[in-house]
Amino acid sequence: MMDIVSLWDKTLQLIKGELSRPSFNAFFKQIVPLKIYLNDLILLVPNEFTKSILEDRYLTLIEGSINQLSLKKYNVKFVLSESEVEDLDEEEEDKPSNIKKNYPNLNPKYTFDTFVIGNSNRFAHAACVAVAESPAKAYNPLFLYGGVGLGKTHLMHAIGHHILSEKKDPKVVYVSSEKFTNELINSIKNDRNEEFRNKYRNVDVLLIDDIQFIAGKEGTQEEFFHTFNSLHEANKQIIISSDRPPKEIPTLEDRLRSRFEMGLITDIQAPDFETRIAILRKKAQMERIDVPNEVMTYIAKNIKSNIRELEGALTRVVAYSSLTNRHISFDLATEALKDIITTSKTEEITVNRIKEKVSTIFNIKMEDFNSKKRTRSIAYPRQIAMYISRELTDLSLPKIGEEFGGRDHTTVIHAHDKISKDIQENDDIKAKIDKIMSELKG
Numbered sequence: 230m231m232d233i234v235s236l237w238d239k240t241l242q243l244i245k246g247e248l249s250r251p252s253f254n255a256f257f258k259q260i261v262p263l264k265i266y267l268n269d270l271i272l273l274v275p276n277e278f279t280k281s282i283l284e285d286r287y288l289t290l291i292e293g294s295i296n297q298l299s300l301k302k303y304n305v306k307f308v309l310s311e312s313e314v315e316d317l318d319e320e321e322e323d324k325p326s327n328i329k330k331n332y333p334n335l336n337p338k339y340t341f342d343t344f345v346i347g348n349s350n351r352f353a354h355a356a357c358v359a360v361a362e363s364p365a366k367a368y369n370p371l372f373l374y375g376g377v378g379l380g381k382t383h384l385m386h387a388i389g390h391h392i393l394s395e396k397k398d399p400k401v402v403y404v405s406s407e408k409f410t411n412e413l414i415n416s417i418k419n420d421r422n423e424e425f426r427n428k429y430r431n432v433d434v435l436l437i438d439d440i441q442f443i444a445g446k447e448g449t450q451e452e453f454f455h456t457f458n459s460l461h462e463a464n465k466q467i468i469i470s471s472d473r474p475p476k477e478i479p480t481l482e483d484r485l486r487s488r489f490e491m492g493l494i495t496d497i498q499a500p501d502f503e504t505r506i507a508i509l510r511k512k513a514q515m516e517r518i519d520v521p522n523e524v525m526t527y528i529a530k531n532i533k534s535n536i537r538e539l540e541g542a543l544t545r546v547v548a549y550s551s552l553t554n555r556h557i558s559f560d561l562a563t564e565a566l567k568d569i570i571t572t573s574k575t576e577e578i579t580v581n582r583i584k585e586k587v588s589t590i591f592n593i594k595m596e597d598f599n600s601k602k603r604t605r606s607i608a609y610p611r612q613i614a615m616y617i618s619r620e621l622t623d624l625s626l627p628k629i630g631e632e633f634g635g636r637d638h639t640t641v642i643h644a645h646d647k648i649s650k651d652i653q654e655n656d657d658i659k660a661k662i663d664k665i666m667s668e669l670k671g
């Protein structure tokens with residue numbers, strides 16, 4: 230059953246792909262999903278200004294994105310305070326029958342049709358197509374690796390979509406290794422290990438993203454080892470992605486490494502100039518926007534190593550043109566991208582990276598962030614990590630709460646307010662936080 234928080238998080242993922250980062254950050258990061266009441270999906274927004282922008286400019290986008298994910302059609306309503314909806318206790322969560330059948334967490338846009346093939350990904354693409362056409366027969370496991378934002382997740386989802394469309398009711402599960410780890414921890418905590426095992430050991434296709442995060446996590450490796458074996462023995466397909474090949478993942482147990490190397494290992498490289506242009510063309514064509522060649526060339530020449538950023542640059546140009554009511558031209562593109570083109574980021578900022586940095590500076594353990602401990606020496610760094618997560622990631626408030634041991638979104642708001650205040654009043658804290666943030670930004 231998809232509750233409002235998951236539905237909203239998936240909706241945000243779709244919306245994020247449509248907007249420039251500044252617009253997304255300005256209008257979407259602060260939204261809190263509150264309630265589903267009959268046909269209304271109610272969102273809490275921070276102020277009147279945001280509310281009017283969302284209603285005037287983004288309502289169709291929001292409702293359209295929700296529509297892609299849920300069979301039930303919702304009207305989106307914005308409120309400024311939780312008290313406005315307190316009396317609506319006839320809450321109706323999204324019922325299982327309302328969720329599109331077989332929608333296992335896959336982004337509807339990540340299909341083979343929308344994937345542009347070039348020299349950098351030709352082999353990986355072919356391997357994925359082979360696996361999608363003959364799951365558990367072609368290569369098992371399939372291990373895909375490559376740098377950030379080069380299309381690993383896109384290809385994995387494409388395999389999932391293809392199998393879902395070809396086979397009768399296949400069980401396809403896509404999960405990041407971080408989520409796998411968190412679910413495992415929670416299942417142990419709540420004595421629901423059996424349930425966890427059933428979930429992952431009874432699937433036809435398991436897609437596990439960013440496996441490098443299980444490095445050093447012994448319990449997770451152990452569990453994944455058994456999951457892997459039971460699926461492999463039952464002739465079920467496993468597809469794994471990582472930012473590097475198995476032999477370069479530190480502290481990965483040898484028995485897992487050798488299992489990862491049993492099937493086919495294939496890499497994706499950064500796209501060459503022609504492929505970057507082709508990706509931009511495809512994106513413009515999908516969005517039905519006219520973009521002059523010189524603008525495509527400008528973007529493709531300057532953003533080389535990350536396709537997410539390549540697409541982000543195009544989205545930004547388009548948003549800039551519509552907000553300023555001007556045609557897309559070379560001048561407009563250079564203006565819109567002046568902050569981006571010189572400072573192409575190298576590594577994505579994740580809550581995990583934030584926790585790692587904060588834990589070294591404040592000398593606490595990684596597990597303390599999710600624990601119930603409230604001593605100041607732990608609670609304070611935890612609040613700092615929440616503050617930075619809110620500042621530097623696109624995650625929604627409830628999602629950040631979830632990343633910190635399942636805390637409520639109000640706790641995140643409180644932490645953010647407190648640390649913002651401390652930064653203004655305490656130079657020492659400000660310096661520490663500035664240092665962490667600038668190291669994360671690279």
Ligand SMILES: Nc1ncnc2c1ncn2[C@@H]1O[C@H](COP(=O)(O)OP(=O)(O)OP(=O)(O)O)[C@@H](O)[C@H]1O
Nearest residue numbers: 343344345376377378379380381382383508536537
């Ligand atoms: N060959 C391609 N054709 C079209 N779009 C692509 C291609 N490769 C990547 N993209 C797009 O680039 C964006 C980033 O890709 P994706 O999320 O799959 O990267 P990733 O390798 O999984 O990154 P990460 O390491 O951050 O998990 C997505 O929007 C995806 O659709």
